[in-house]
Amino acid sequence: xxxxxxxxxxxxxxxxxxxxxxxxxxxxxxxxxxxxxxxxxxxxxxxxxxxxxxxxxxxxxxxxxxxxxxxxxxxxxxxxxxxxxxxxxxxxxxxxxxxxxxxxxxxxxxxxxxxxxxxxxxxxxxxxxxxxxxxxxxxxxxxxxxxxxxxxxxxxxxxxxxxxxxxxxxxxxxxxxxxxxxxxxxxxxxxxxxxxxxxxxxxxxxxxxxxxxxxxxxxxxxxxxxxxxxxxxxxxxxxxxxxxxxxxxxxxxxxxxxxxxxxxxxxxxxxxxxxxxxxxxxxxxxxxxxxxxxxxxxxxxxxxxxxxxxxxxxxxxxxxxxxxxxxxxxxxxxxxxxxxxxxxxxxxxxxxxxxxxxxxxxxxxxxxxxxxxxxxxxxxxxxxxxxxxxxxxxxxxxxxxxxxxxxxxxxxxxxxxxxxxxxxxxxxxxxxxxxxxxxxxxxxxxxxxxxxxxxxxxxxxxxxxxxxxxxxxxxxxxxxxxxxxxxxxxxxxxxxxxxxxxxxxxxxxxxxxxxxxxxxxxxxxxxxxxxxxxxxxxxxxxxxxxxxxxxxxxxxxxxxxxxxxxxxxxxxxxxxxxxxxxxxxxxxxxxxxxxxxxxxxxxxxxxxxxxxxxxxxxxxxxxxxxxxxxxxxxxxxxxxxxxxxxxxxxxxxxxxxxxxxxxxxxxxxxxxxxxxxxxxxxxxxxxxxxxxxxxxxxxxxxxxxxxxxxxxxxxxxxxxxxxxxxxxxxxxxxxxxxxxxxxxxxxxxxxxxxxxxxxxxxxxxxxxxxxxxxxxxxxxxxxxxxx
DNA sequence: CGCCCCTGTTTTTTT
DNA sequence: AACAGGGGCG
Numbered sequence: 001x002x003x004x005x006x007x008x009x010x011x012x013x014x015x016x017x018x019x020x021x022x023x024x025x026x027x028x029x030x031x032x033x034x035x036x037x038x039x040x041x042x043x044x045x046x047x048x049x050x051x052x053x054x055x056x057x058x059x060x061x062x063x064x065x066x067x068x069x070x071x072x073x074x075x076x077x078x079x080x081x082x083x084x085x086x087x088x089x090x091x092x093x094x095x096x097x098x099x100x101x102x103x104x105x106x107x108x109x110x111x112x113x114x115x116x117x118x119x120x121x122x123x124x125x126x127x128x129x130x131x132x133x134x135x136x137x138x139x140x141x142x143x144x145x146x147x148x149x150x151x152x153x154x155x156x157x158x159x160x161x162x163x164x165x166x167x168x169x170x171x172x173x174x175x176x177x178x179x180x181x182x183x184x185x186x187x188x189x190x191x192x193x194x195x196x197x198x199x200x201x202x203x204x205x206x207x208x209x210x211x212x213x214x215x216x217x218x219x220x221x222x223x224x225x226x227x228x229x230x231x232x233x234x235x236x237x238x239x240x241x242x243x244x245x246x247x248x249x250x251x252x253x254x255x256x257x258x259x260x261x262x263x264x265x266x267x268x269x270x271x272x273x274x275x276x277x278x279x280x281x282x283x284x285x286x287x288x289x290x291x292x293x294x295x296x297x298x299x300x301x302x303x304x305x306x307x308x309x310x311x312x313x314x315x316x317x318x319x320x321x322x323x324x325x326x327x328x329x330x331x332x333x334x335x336x337x338x339x340x341x342x343x344x345x346x347x348x349x350x351x352x353x354x355x356x357x358x359x360x361x362x363x364x365x366x367x368x369x370x371x372x373x374x375x376x377x378x379x380x381x382x383x384x385x386x387x388x389x390x391x392x393x394x395x396x397x398x399x400x401x402x403x404x405x406x407x408x409x410x411x412x413x414x415x416x417x418x419x420x421x422x423x424x425x426x427x428x429x430x431x432x433x434x435x436x437x438x439x440x441x442x443x444x445x446x447x448x449x450x451x452x453x454x455x456x457x458x459x460x461x462x463x464x465x466x467x468x469x470x471x472x473x474x475x476x477x478x479x480x481x482x483x484x485x486x487x488x489x490x491x492x493x494x495x496x497x498x499x500x501x502x503x504x505x506x507x508x509x510x511x512x513x514x515x516x517x518x519x520x521x522x523x524x525x526x527x528x529x530x531x532x533x534x535x536x537x538x539x540x541x542x543x544x545x546x547x548x549x550x551x552x553x554x555x556x557x558x559x560x561x562x563x564x565x566x567x568x569x570x571x572x573x574x575x576x577x578x579x580x581x582x583x584x585x586x587x588x589x590x591x592x593x594x595x596x597x598x599x600x601x602x603x604x605x606x607x608x609x610x611x612x613x614x615x616x617x618x619x620x621x622x623x624x625x626x627x628x629x630x631x632x633x634x635x636x637x638x639x640x641x642x643x644x645x646x647x648x649x650x651x652x653x654x655x656x657x658x659x660x661x662x663x664x665x666x667x668x669x670x671x672x673x674x675x676x677x678x679x680x681x682x683x684x685x686x687x688x689x690x691x692x693x694x695x696x697x698x699x700x701x702x703x704x705x706x707x708x709x710x711x712x713x714x715x716x717x718x719x720x721x722x723x724x725x726x727x728x729x730x731x732x733x734x735x736x737x738x739x740x741x742x743x744x745x746x747x748x749x750x751x752x753x754x755x756x757x758x759x760x761x762x763x764x765x766x767x768x769x770x771x772x773x774x775x776x777x778x779x780x781x782x783x784x785x786x787x
Numbered sequence: 788c789g790c791c792c793c794t795g796t797t798t799t800t801t802t
Numbered sequence: 803a804a805c806a807g808g809g810g811c812g
Contacts, residue, residue, distance in 0.1 A: 092801065121802045143802090165808090221802045256801095288799065388798050410800080444788095451788055563802065582799050604798060622799080645797060646803035 035073045035106045039066075046276075046309040047071045050080060050248070053269070053303035054276040055296070059340045060283060060325070060628035061316030061588065068252055068278055069099055072114075073106040075248055087246040087268065088117040091253050093564045095586070096122070099252070116246065120261050122563050124224035127231070127242070134235055135227045140555070142218040142428065143562035147421065148437045149173055149220050156208045160201055167198040176206050180222025181290030183229060183260040186210055216436060225260045232267050243271025254279030254299075258290035266302065275303065281336050282329050285582060285622050287614065288607070297336060314340045314628075316588055318347025320664040321634050325627035327661035332617045340628075349666040350627070350634045352657055356670075357641040357648075358391075358596075362398040364637060364670055365593050369404060369576060372591060379405060381590035383577040385626050387602040391595065392578055399576070406576040410583035415561055419526065419537040420544055424561060426516050430500045431554050434468040443469075446525035448493070454486050470497060496520065509557065510548040517541060581626045592630035597623075597638045597654035623656045749784040757784075 039047060046056045046067045058064035072088060075081045090096045096118050103114065116123060125143065132139040144152070153169040153176075175197055179189050186207040194203030213219060219227065232239035249269055251257070254277035257265070269275040277299060284293045300306050314322055322342050329335070355361035369382055386392055392408060399406045414420060422445055428438035444450045462472035476482055477491045496519060503512045517523045523541065526534050551557035577589070596602055603619035611618065627634050638653045743749060747759045749769060761768035769784070 119802065124802095145802090224802080286800080289801080390797080447789080449788075453788085580799060601798095606798060618799095643803080 033074075033077060035070055035077065039063075039070065040313055042309055042311050042313065043067050043070075046278075046311065047074050049276075049307050049309065050075060050078075051274055053273060053299075053306035055254075055299045055303075055306055055308045056276065056278040056311065057296075057308065057336055057338055058278055058280055058311040059314060059338045060280065060625070061314040062311035062340070063315060064278055064280070064311065065098065065102065065252075067311065068250060069102040069106060071250065071276065072099075072103050077107055081247050083114040084116065085245070085247040086114060086116060086250065087123070087248070088114065088250040089120050089123060089252065089265075090117075091119060091256055093119060093122075095119075095252055119563070120264070121221055121224045124228050124264070125559070125563060128219070128224065128227055131231055131235070131238060134238070135231050136214055137219070137227075138217050140217070140432070142216065142432060142435055143224070143559070144213075144218050144220045144437070145415075145421075145562065146173075148218075151437060151440070152212055152216075153205075153209060156205055156212060157198075159208065160198075160205060162198045162201060162205075172197060172202075172205055172209075175202060176209060177222060178290065179206065180220075180226050181258040181260055183226065183263045185226060185230065217434065218437075222260070225264050229260065229263055229267070239267060240271075242268055247272050247274060249275040251275070251277040251279075255281050255284035255293060255296045256286050256291045257295050259292055259295075262292065262295045269303075273303070280338075282332070282338065282621055283585060283625050285585065285618060285625060287611070287618050293334070297334070310338055312338050312340055314342045314344075316631055317342060317628060318344045318632055320346050320349045321627060321630050321632075323664040324350040324634065324660050325624050327664070328620060328627065328656060328659050329624040331659050332620055334617065348633050349664050350636060350660065351666050351668045352597075352660075353635070353637040353668045353670055354653065355637055355639045358394055358639045358643065360670065361595050361637050361639040362394040365395060365595055365635075366398040366402050366404060367671070368593070368635065370402065373404075377591065379574050379576045382593070383579065383584065383587070383589040383591075383629065384593040384595065385579060385581050385584045385629065387581060387596050387604060387622070389580060391601075395578060395595070399578075404576060405574065406578050407573065409577055409579035414540070414543075417537070417540060419540055422522065423513070423517060423541055423544055424558070426520060426522065427513060427554065428558060429470065430497060430504060430512075430516060431558060433470045433497065433501070436462075436469045439469050442520070442522075443493070446521045448489050448521070450486065450489060450493075454482070454490070457481070470494065504554055508549075509551075509554040510545050512554070513545050513548055517545070581622050584629050585625055588629055588631055590631045591633040592626065592635070594623075594626050594634065594636045595638075596642075597636050597657055598642065598651040599654055600644075600649075600651060601642065602654055603656065620656060620659075623654075743784070743786075747786070749786060 036044065036047065040063075043063055043066065046054065046058075047070045050071075056064070056067060058067065068088075072086060075086060076083060088099065090099060100114065100117060103117075118126075128135065128137070128141070129139045132141060150169050150173055153172050154164060157164050157167065157169055157172060175193075179193075186203060189203055189206065191203070194200075194206070196202060198205065213223070232242070246268055249265065249272075251265060256279070265275065277296070279296050281293055281296050284291060284296070287293065300308060317325070319342055322340050326340050353364060355364055365384060369379070372382065373379060384395060386395070396406070396408070398404075415424070422442055425438040425441040428435045429442065432438075440455065443455060458469050458472050458476065461467075461476055462469050465472065465475070467475075473490050474494050477487050477494065480487075482490065500512060500516050500519075503515065507515075523538070526537050526541070529537075548554075548557050551560060577587075599605075602623070603616055607615035607619050609615075636657065638651070638657065640651060641648055642651050643649075743759050743762060745759050745761055748756065749759055750756050757769040759768070760770050
C-alpha cells in the first residue's frame with residue numbers, strides 16, 4: 001500500500017513543473033522565496049504540489065503546520081491565489097488562530113484577512129448567514145450550545161408523551177448528534193435506527209426537534225454543516241458559486257473529519273479539485289464523536305489521481321521515544337503505514353515504573369518532577385498526560401502538597417460556567433426577544449417567584465398563540481389570568497427587557513450588560529451567596545463584561561461566544577501542565593509523564609466494550625499520541641491498585657506496555673518508600689506469578705519489606721546518584737507469557753485476595769473474573785488457582 | 788415554591 | 803467517593 005501510494009504520487013503531474021515556475025515567480029520578488037528555506041524535500045513537495053488533490057500524511061512532529069502555512073504562503077506569493085480564494089479549514093479555533101498568526105509571520109500583511117480560514121463551523125455559519133432564507137432561517141439565527149439543545153430535547157420528549165426516565169434527553173441528543181455527524185437529515189435516517197429509540201419514535205423526535213429549532217430560528221452545531229449540505233443540494237447555483245470561489249482548499253487534521261464534514265468538503269472540492277488534506281491516521285483519536293478514519297484511508301479512492309506525500313522525518317523526539325511510539329502503533333491494522341524516523345540521537349529510553357497504588361504513582365510522578373526541577377528542567381516543559389480526568393485529582397493533590405506549580409489544560413471552559421451561561425441568557429433574551437430558551441433559563445434566576453406553574457401558563461399561551469414566551473408574558477400580564485403577585489413580578493421583568501433592549505441601541509454594549517446584571521438582581525444573587533465559589537463567579541462575570549469590549553457590537557459578541565467556546569489562557573508560565581491525552585494533541589514537551597497505563601483504564605474498558613477492536617486501536621493511537629508528545633523523556637507508569645468509582649480494584653499493567661519494543665524501554669523500579677502506613681492493603685496480597693517475577697519487581701518487593709514504613713526517604717531519589725532508581729534494561733514488568741490461559745469462561749477459580757469467583761472472559765493470560773464477594777475484576781491468570 | 792434527601796452515574800471533547 | 807438531578811415534603 002505504501003509503495004502504491006508513492007507510485008501514484010510520482011505518476012501525477014510532475015511536481016517539478018510547478019516547482020520551477022514557482023521558484024521562478026518567487027524569484028521575481030525581492031529576496032526570493034525565503035519561506036521555502038529549510039523545508040525538507042517531502043515538505044517541499046507537499047507545499048509545491050499545488051494543483052489537484054493532495055493527501056499529506058504527516059506523522060507526529062514532522063512539521064505539519066509548517067507545511068500547511070507555507071503552502072498558503074506559497075499560493076499567495078506565487079500569485080496562484082488571493083487570500084480570499086483560499087478555503088482553509090481547521091477543527092479548533094486555536095488551530096485557526098495559530099495558522100493565521102504563522103501565515104502572517106511568513107508573508108506579512110499580504111496574508112492577513114484570509115476570510116475563509118476558520119473552523120468548519122465558523123465557515124459554515126458564515127455561509128448560512130448569507131443564504132439563511134433558502135434553508136428556512138432568518139440570517140440572525142441563534143446557535144445553540146449543548147445545554148440549550150438538551151432542554152429543547154426534553155421538551156420534545158415530553159411533547160411526545162415519552163417517559164424521559166426511560167429515554168433520557170441525553171441519549172436522544174447523542175443519537176441525533178450521531179445522525180448529524182453522518183450527514184443525515186430526519187428523512188435520511190435509516191428506519192431501523194430511527195426506530196431503535198423510544199419504541200420507534202426516534203425519527204419522529206428528530207423531526208420534532210428540528211421543527212422546534214426552526215420555530216426558534218435556531219440551529220445546533222451539527223446544523224451548521226448539515227444545512228450547508230441542504231443548501232447546496234437544493235440550490236446548485238449557490239454551490240457552483242462557492243465551488244468557483246474556492247480555488248484552493250486546505251484541510252487540517254483530516255483524520256478527524258466526520259462524514260458530514262467529508263461530504264461538505266467533497267461538494268466544494270469538486271470545483272477546482274485543488275484540495276489538500278493534511279492528517280495522520282495514527283493520530284485519529286476522535287472516533288467516539290463521529291470522526292471517520294476511513295475518510296483518510298479512502299482519500300485516494302475518492303480523489304482519483306491524488307498525490308500522496310508522506311512526512312516521516314520527525315523533528316521532535318529522540319530515537320528511543322520515536323522507536324517506542326512507532327513500535328506500538330505498528331500493532332494497529334488498518335493504517336496507511338508510515339515509518340517515523342529521526343536524525344536525532346537515541347537519547348533516553350522510555351521508562352516504565354510500577355507503583356503499588358495510584359496514590360504512590362502520583363507521588364512518584366511528583367517527586368520525579370521535583371528532581372528534574374532541581375536539575376533546572378523548566379516546569380513549562382513538563383507535562384503529565386492522563387487517560388481520564390478523574391486521574392487528575394490525586395496528582396493535583398500531590399502537587400498541591402509539594403507546592404509544585406501546575407496548570408490544568410482543558411478543564412471546564414469559561415463559557416460553559418453556569419454564571420456565564422446565565423449572563424449570556426440575559427443578553428440573548430435582550431438581543432432577541434424570541435429566544436425562548438434564553439428567557440426560560442433566567443425567568444427565575446435569580447429567584448423571583450416565577451416557577452414551574454407560571455412557566456407552564458406562559459408555555460400554554462405561547463403555544464396556542466404561536467408567539468414567543470416573552471411576548472406571551474407581555475400579553476398575559478394585561479389579563480387577569482395570573483395571580484397578582486406573579487403578574488406584577490412578570491410585568492417588572494418584561495418592562496426591564498424593553499428598557500434593556502432600548503439601551504442596546506444607544507449605550508455601549510458592555511455597559512448595557514453591566515446594567516442588566518445589576519438591575520436583574522443577578523450580581524446581587526451571587527454577592528449574597530455565601531458558598532466558597534461565589535467570589536470566583538463574580539470575578540468571572542467581571543471578566544465576561546470586560547471581554548465584551550473587544551467586540552464591536554452585541555451581535556458580534558454573541559456569535560463569538562457561540563462558536564468560540566474557549567477563553568484564551570495565559571501561556572508560558574513556569575508550571576507543569578496537566579491534561580488528558582486528548583487535550584495534548586498538537587502539543588509537545590521535553591518531558592512527558594504518562595501515568596495510569598493499566599488495562600481497563602488505558603486501554604479504557606469502555607472503549608473496548610463499545611467499539612471492540614476498533615476501540616482498542618483508537619486507544620493505541622492515543623498511546624502513540626501520548627508518547628510522541630515527548631521530545632526527550634517519556635515516563636510511563638502504572639499502579640497495581642486503583643480506586644475506581646470509589647472502590648479499590650486491583651489492576652494489571654496495560655497491554656500496551658508489553659507492546660513497546662524492549663530495546664527502547666527501561667524498567668525503573670519505584671524508589672523504595674512505599675507508603676505502607678497510608679495504604680490499606682496487605683503488602684503481599686497474592687503470590688506473585690510469572691508476570692511479576694522480573695528482577696525489578698522482586699527487588700521492589702524486597703525493598704519494600706526492608707525499608708519499613710513512613711515517608712522518610714521521599715527525597716532520596718536523586719537520579720543518577722546512589723540509591724536512585726536502578727534500571728533493568730530491556731526487562732518488561734508486564735511481560736505476557738503469550739501462552740493462552742489455562743482457564744476458560746465459566747471456570748471456577750480462587751484468588752488469594754478476592755476469594756472464589758467465576759471466569760467471565762479470557763484475553764491471553766488476562767482473565768476477567770466475577771468474584772463472588774469482590775465483584776468483577778481483571779487479574780492475571782497466574783494469580784488464581786482452579787477453584 | 789423551595790429545600791433537602793435520595794438515587795443513579797461515572798471516558799475522552801469541539802464546535 | 804463525589805456529584806448532579808429528580809422527587810417528595812414542608
